[in-house]
Amino acid sequence: xxxxxxxxxxxxxxxxxxxxxxxxxxxxxxxxxxxxxxxxxxxxxxxxxxxxxxxxxxxxxxxxxxxxxxxxxxxxxxxxxxxxxxxxxxxxxxxxxxxxxxxxxxxxxxxxxxxxxxxxxxxxxxxxxxxxxxxxxxxxxxxxxxxxxxxxxxxxxxxxxxxxxxxxxxxxxxxxxxxxxxxxxxxxxxxxxxxxxxxxxxxxxxxxxxxxxxxxxxxxxxxxxxxxxxxxx
Amino acid sequence: xxxxxxxxxxxxxxxxxxxxxxxxxxxxxxxxxxxxxxxxxxxxxxxxxxxxxxxxxxxxxxxxxxxxxxxxxxxxxxxxxxxxxxxxxxxxxxxxxxxxxxxxxxxxxxxxxxxxxxxxxxxxxxxxxxxxxxxxxxxxxxxxxxxxxxxxxxxxxxxxxxxxxxxxxxxxxxxxxxxxxxxxxxxxxxxxxxxxxxxxxxxxxxxxxxxxxxxxxxxxxxxxxxxxxxxxxxxxxxxxxxxxxxxxxxxxxxxxxxxxxxxxxxxxxxxxxxxxxxxxxxxxxxxxxxxxxxxxxxxxxxxxxxxxxxxxxxxxxxxxxxxxxxxxxxxxxxxxxxxxxxxxxxxxxxxxxxxxxxxxxxxxxxxxxxxxxxxxxxxxxxxxxxxxxxxxxxxxxxxxxxxxxxxxxxxxxxxxxxxxxxxxxxxxxxxxxxxxxxxxxxxxxxxxxxxxxxxxxxxxxxxxxxxxx
Numbered sequence: 015x016x017x018x019x020x021x022x023x024x025x026x027x028x029x030x031x032x033x034x035x036x037x038x039x040x041x042x043x044x045x046x047x048x049x050x051x052x053x054x055x056x057x058x059x060x061x062x063x064x065x066x067x068x069x070x071x072x073x074x075x076x077x078x079x080x081x082x083x084x085x086x087x088x089x090x091x092x093x094x095x096x097x098x099x100x101x102x103x104x105x106x107x108x109x110x111x112x113x114x115x116x117x118x119x120x121x122x123x124x125x126x127x128x129x130x131x132x133x134x135x136x137x138x139x140x141x142x143x144x145x146x147x148x149x150x151x152x153x154x155x156x157x158x159x160x161x162x163x164x165x166x167x168x169x170x171x172x173x174x175x176x177x178x179x180x181x182x183x184x185x186x187x188x189x190x191x192x193x194x195x196x197x198x199x200x201x202x203x204x205x206x207x208x209x210x211x212x213x214x215x216x217x218x219x220x221x222x223x224x225x226x227x228x229x230x231x232x233x234x235x236x237x238x239x240x241x242x243x244x245x246x247x
Numbered sequence: 248x249x250x251x252x253x254x255x256x257x258x259x260x261x262x263x264x265x266x267x268x269x270x271x272x273x274x275x276x277x278x279x280x281x282x283x284x285x286x287x288x289x290x291x292x293x294x295x296x297x298x299x300x301x302x303x304x305x306x307x308x309x310x311x312x313x314x315x316x317x318x319x320x321x322x323x324x325x326x327x328x329x330x331x332x333x334x335x336x337x338x339x340x341x342x343x344x345x346x347x348x349x350x351x352x353x354x355x356x357x358x359x360x361x362x363x364x365x366x367x368x369x370x371x372x373x374x375x376x377x378x379x380x381x382x383x384x385x386x387x388x389x390x391x392x393x394x395x396x397x398x399x400x401x402x403x404x405x406x407x408x409x410x411x412x413x414x415x416x417x418x419x420x421x422x423x424x425x426x427x428x429x430x431x432x433x434x435x436x437x438x439x440x441x442x443x444x445x446x447x448x449x450x451x452x453x454x455x456x457x458x459x460x461x462x463x464x465x466x467x468x469x470x471x472x473x474x475x476x477x478x479x480x481x482x483x484x485x486x487x488x489x490x491x492x493x494x495x496x497x498x499x500x501x502x503x504x505x506x507x508x509x510x511x512x513x514x515x516x517x518x519x520x521x522x523x524x525x526x527x528x529x530x531x532x533x534x535x536x537x538x539x540x541x542x543x544x545x546x547x548x549x550x551x552x553x554x555x556x557x558x559x560x561x562x563x564x565x566x567x568x569x570x571x572x573x574x575x576x577x578x579x580x581x582x583x584x585x586x587x588x589x590x591x592x593x594x595x596x597x598x599x600x601x602x603x604x605x606x607x608x609x610x611x612x613x614x615x616x617x618x619x620x621x622x623x624x625x626x627x628x629x630x631x632x633x634x635x636x637x638x639x640x641x642x643x644x645x646x647x648x649x650x651x652x653x654x655x656x657x658x659x660x661x662x663x664x665x666x667x668x669x670x671x672x673x674x675x676x677x678x679x680x681x682x683x684x685x686x687x688x689x690x691x692x693x694x695x696x697x698x699x700x701x702x703x704x705x706x707x708x709x710x711x712x713x714x715x716x
Binding site for chain 1: 250251258262400401402404405406408409410411
């Protein structure tokens, strides 16, 4: 479970996050919408333990992300906008390598099963990642987190640049993970995708959570209007 | 850590550009080792042949005045050490042939450099050139983006999230690059062993191991520092530029600047001044109060009284032989004094230059490499000392024959027979055991070890606050 309480973070004179309060429960997908510089990535980096909040607390499963960073990281799966894998390794080799770094040793068929679960076509398993599309790399990225049995998934603009099909596949995958009990926080620009995938949506502006709502409360068009309204004001 | 090292090696083995560069480098390295081996072998064979011919000529002397034979003299060739095919050190500038004769201590001549068509700072294709200059550059180019690229493309975050500690990552990258250097170094040694397998002995193996260790330490310093720069700087270009600057400083500027400074601090006399001082001491006496004529008169009086006769013509021996030996011994004293001073300056220069290894580990590497290859100035001076020792015995044998062989004073036409010339021992080089000179290279090894330790500490401390995002 993700808990952010009154967290603030500034870089020199710029406030990246201000008095942020957010909770994401088990099996829940929460989307953070916001323009560039709204504080989405800073929030994710605080959850990853790469940045400490200046004030407030950021916890995952009641563990402080700064003080217990090593412990927290074992539970987190992180999928950035661009999953940069090793281009000279195949998808299978990449997954194996990242698993081994985490101290996990899987047999080849187990790794293949994970890749299948995450939607990577079997014929792509042995291909070099240098020939992968962005969507395929995102799938391997999720497979790395899945193989790690991550309880919390943090996604930073995961669908950016994906074609509609790949984006749709990603949405299905995230829903599947949530159904299995994963806690998912997703930062994105993509209003429609967030509306479609997430249970709850937060709108960030200048580091402040200006609006929080359940996705069933609004249609995609209403959400867009609301978002634009907040951005203009 | 092992997983990261393994992955780095997969990268090395699958990177086509690197494979081409590595193959090219290995090829050049093999050619250099083979050329070095061939040159050493040919030179040794030529010298052995020449030495044999000279000895034959000497042994064929049938009837010659011993003093005439002292002027006739002989030649000594500096043997090419087995390891000098890897690092020829000062050998190509110091010369290899020395004329041994009475009255004078000649200078060694026929250096390779003096016979080169053109002179280049980097000289010909030599193994040491590749191992000291090119291979570290290769390691540098391999390491400069090793961590920064992980940062730049955001993969570092993924690695850390999977449990890889930044310090482990930096160490693993360092060891991967270093092991690549060690692979090429080991390959060089393997080829060297293949060429020289039959001539190997405990001494050569001992020297080779220290040689290998020196390079291993230096490659670790280069690999570690470059990876550290790559980790500390956000941008790979800055890491590369900084490291190239350091490489140039260490290998080109500092050795030249510091060597020139050391030569200024411990200045050698000019050749003219040195020879003039020798000449003066020889004619006027070491202390300036014992000229040659006085010494000769003193010897005459002493000899006459020893034999209880009044004139030289009454002596049963040839007094000329005694005069020449006395002059020779006096000349030896003069030589010992002046060359002793020179050697003292050489030692001071060497010790000061060794300290320069504090500023540049390359200097320590060069010193150790030449030293363990038996091709530095210290080994050269030891060779000259051996030849001088031989020369003294050689000339004394001839002078003694002249004095006591049966001739009388003034009998310059008297000739020794062939048996005598055959009995004069030939020069035989005693290779210098590393154990006897090892102490001279301890500072270089300690400095290289110190640099490695420093880099290890920096790898630990410098990555604590490494920026991950």
